[in-house]
Amino acid sequence: MSMKKSASAVWQGSLKEGRGQVSTESGALKEVAYNFGQRFEGKPGSNPEELVGAAHASCYSMALSMIMGEAGLEPEKIETEATVTLSQDDGGFSISAVHLKTRVRSPGADQAAFQDAADKAKAGCPVSKLLNAEITLDATLEN
Incomplete structure (x- = not known):
């Protein structure tokens, strides 16, 4: 099975x-604006890195929900934030790291089983799998 989704930029x-x-x-x-100042100077508005972060946080949360369910752990709520690092070196710019921070409410869940699911x-x-960056994780289970 394969699916295709598309996005465009002008x-x-x-x-x-x-x-x-x-x-x-x-x-x-739909026609969300972005520019140099928003991407490189911290001005308000969208930029490619925050869109990657949103994609990663949402994808991770869904994957965690699935893996927890397979392990018999039922999450009530998963909140994930992805902090994307854009770095510059002699080769130019790259997304060098993503730090995922997730908080999960799952009453009665075992800490070790939760951590295993979070890492998976x-x-x-x-x-x-798409990103060629260091991905770190802080996973907190709230019972």
Whole structure:
């Protein structure tokens, strides 16, 4: 089985003075603006790294839910934040790291079984597999 999803971006102008818009096939994002200042200068607005973070956090949360369910652990709530690091070296820019921080409410869940599920989700979610970056994880179980 394979599925295809698409997104698109349009960029107009030079790197520093130009601007772009990103959209998704589903319509979840429709002509969302981004520019140099938003990406490299901390100005408010969207940028590719936060979109990667959103994709990773949502993918990880779904994978964790599945793996916990397979282990007989039923999560009531999974909250995940992905912090994406954009680094520059002699080879240019790269996403060098992603830190996942997840908090899970699962009454009665065993800590060791939870940690095992959290680690398996980190390694196995499709976005983790896509990224060529160091991926770290802080997983907290709230009972």
